[in-house]
Amino acid sequence: xxxxxxxxxxxxxxxxxxxxxxxxxxxxxxxxxxxxxxxxxxxxxxxxxxxxxxxxxxxxxxxxxxxxxxxxxxxxxxxxxxxxxxxxxxxxxxxxxxxxxxxxxxxxxxxxxxxxxxxxxxxxxxxxxxxxxxxxxxxxxxxxxxxxxxxxxxxxxxxxxxxxxxxxxxxxxxxxxxxxxxxxxxxxxxxxxxxxxxxxxxxxxxxxxxxxxxxxxxxxxxxxxxxxxxxxxxxxxxxxxxxxxxxxxxxxxxxxxxxxxxxxxxxxxxxxxxxxxxxxxxxxxxxxxxxxxxxxxxxxxxxxx
Ligand code: CDV
Numbered sequence: 001x002x003x004x005x006x007x008x009x010x011x012x013x014x015x016x017x018x019x020x021x022x023x024x025x026x027x028x029x030x031x032x033x034x035x036x037x038x039x040x041x042x043x044x045x046x047x048x049x050x051x052x053x054x055x056x057x058x059x060x061x062x063x064x065x066x067x068x069x070x071x072x073x074x075x076x077x078x079x080x081x082x083x084x085x086x087x088x089x090x091x092x093x094x095x096x097x098x099x100x101x102x103x104x105x106x107x108x109x110x111x112x113x114x115x116x117x118x119x120x121x122x123x124x125x126x127x128x129x130x131x132x133x134x135x136x137x138x139x140x141x142x143x144x145x146x147x148x149x150x151x152x153x154x155x156x157x158x159x160x161x162x163x164x165x166x167x168x169x170x171x172x173x174x175x176x177x178x179x180x181x182x183x184x185x186x187x188x189x190x191x192x193x194x195x196x197x198x199x200x201x202x203x204x205x206x207x208x209x210x211x212x213x214x215x216x217x218x219x220x221x222x223x224x225x226x227x228x229x230x231x232x233x234x235x236x237x238x239x240x241x242x243x244x245x246x247x248x249x250x251x252x253x254x255x256x257x258x259x260x261x262x263x264x265x266x267x268x269x270x271x272x273x274x275x276x277x278x279x280x281x282x283x284x285x286x287x288x289x290x291x292x293x294x295x296x297x298x299x300x301x302x303x304x305x
Contacts, residue, residue: 001033001034001035001036001266001267001268001269002035002036002037002038002039002158002186002225002227002246002266002267002269003029003030003033003035003037003038003039003264003265003266004038004039004227004228004229004244004245004246004255004257004264004265004266005023005026005027005029005030005038005039005040005041005229005262005263005264006041006229006230006231006232006242006244006257006259006261006262006263006264006265007022007023007026007040007041007044007230007231007232007261007262008231008232008233008259008260008261008262009047009231009232009233009234009235009236009240009261010046010047010231010235011047011235011236012047012049012236014047015072016045016046016072016073017072019044019045019046020045020072020073020075020076022262023040023044023076024075024076024079025262026038026040026262026264027076027079027080027083027085027087028079028083029264030085030264030266031083031085033264033266034266035085035264035266036085036086036112036158037085037086037087037088037157037158038085038086038087038088038264039087039088039188039190039227039229040087040088040089040090040190040229041090041190041191041192041229041230041231041244042090042105042107042122042166042167042190042191042192042229042231043090043091043092043105043190043192043231044089044090044091044190044231045065045073045091045092046063046092047235047236048192048231048235048238048240049063049092049144050127050138050139050140050141050143050144050145051137051138051139051140051194051236051238052137052138052140052236053131053132053133053138053140053143060103060144061094063092063144064092064093064094064103065091065092065093065094066094066096068091068093068108068116073091076089077110077114078114080110080112080114081112081113081114084112085112086109086110086111086112086157086158087109087110088107088108088109088110088164088188088190088227088229089107089108089110090105090106090107090166090190091106091107091108092104092105092106092144092145093105093106093121102146103144103145103146104121104122104145104146104148104149105121105122105125105141105145105148105166105167106119106120106121106122106148107119107120107122107164107166107188107190108120109155109157109162109164109188111157117155117156117157118153118154118155118157118162118164119150119153120148120150120152120153120163120164120165120166121146121147121148121149121150122141122145122147122148122166122167122168122169123147123148123151123152123169123175124168124169124171124172124175125141125142125145125147125168126139126141126142126167126168127139127140127141127142127143128140128142128143129142129143130143132198135198136196136198136237137194137198137237137238138198139194151178152164152165152175152178152179152182153182154179154182154183154184157186158186159271160185160186160271161182161183161184161185161186162184162185162186162187162188163179163182163184163186163187163188163224164187164188164189165179165187165188165189166189166190166191167189167190167191167192167193169189170189170191170211170214170215170218170226170228171210171214173217173218173221175218176218176219176221176222176224176226177221177222179222179224180221180222180223180224180282180284181284183278184222184224185223185224185225185271185274186224186225186227186269186271187218187219187222187224187225187226187227188227188229189215189226189227189228189229190229190230190231191211191228191229191230191231192230192231192240193207193211193230193240193241194238194239194240194241195207195239195240195241196238196239207241208241208243211228211241211243212243212245212247212253215228215245215247216247216251216252216253217251219247219248219249219250219251220249220250220251220277221282222249222282223249223274223275223277223278223282224249224274225246225247225248225249225269225271225274226246226247227246227247228243228244228245228246228247229244230242230243230244230257232244232257232259232260232261233260233261234260242257242259242260243256243257244256244257244263244265245257245265246265246266246267246269248267248269248273249273249274249277250273250277254267255267
């Protein structure tokens with residue numbers, strides 16, 4: 001049984017202890033519903049600060065975690081261990097090594113003993129790096145984060161193979177395919193997605209449709225369960241879509257949040273369901289025709305798949 005723990009808005013002033021308290025409450029609900037693992041959203045520990053511009057380095061660093069677990073996140077790990085529950089967590093990572101400071105939009109998988117078993121750093125960073133003062137809100141991920149340098153990894157977890165993508169990654173078929181090629185059976189994806197697209201308001205009415213469209217096709221085409229988890233609701237003036245959901249390898253949406261706030265949903269994720277697709281319709285070894293993809297690339301000069 002897998003749980004998705006959607007989170008409602010986090011105020012700019014809400015500190016980590018209060019957020020972790022909310023997360024522990026969600027974790028207990030997940031356990032009570034019979035979950036073996038609970039998944040939290042992208043950048044789950046804070047408000048989604050890339051919506052605001054600042055040049056103050058200390059202010060930026062304050063949104064990041066230097067250690068995981070650190071003193072303020074340790075209670076989450078302790079409670080997971082006490083409950084015997086694994087979890088998926090999105091957070092903003094400040095990596096200081098060899099005197100160099102780097103910032104990533106990161107997620108981890110933690111097993112029931114509290115051990116970090118997998119780490120992913122977001123690859124598809126949306127938005128822009130320059131200040132757009134005229135915009136009602138911004139997406140400054142290209143300013144505050146580096147492109148992830150760990151690739152799309154897959155790990156043995158919860159009786160199968162688990163992988164991670166983060167928010168905008170879910171719109172790109174190659175994110176799922178690189179995981180599918182490694183046999184991923186469960187793909188965790190946290191997101192912070194505004195209802196309004198300042199650059200293309202004509203897309204706004206389709207936000208929820210596109211959210212489901214990309215995750216459902218990613219699940220089906222790669223024979224994997226996809227667990228999509230939102231940070232939702234009106235956060236510091238930015239309205240964000242909800243609709244956290246658990247999607248089967250059939251492409252069917254089997255559980256979906258109904259609120260814009262903190263909410264837990266669960267689904268019994270039968271990994272044999274993925275196997276049946278992986279061995280038939282999407283048997284990559286038998287049916288993929290990669291040599292033809294390369295012929296097209298050579299003829300057209302397109303980017304290789
Ligand atoms: N956090 C994100 O990656 N959000 C993007 C928005 C900015 C379009 C998304 O793809 O949902």
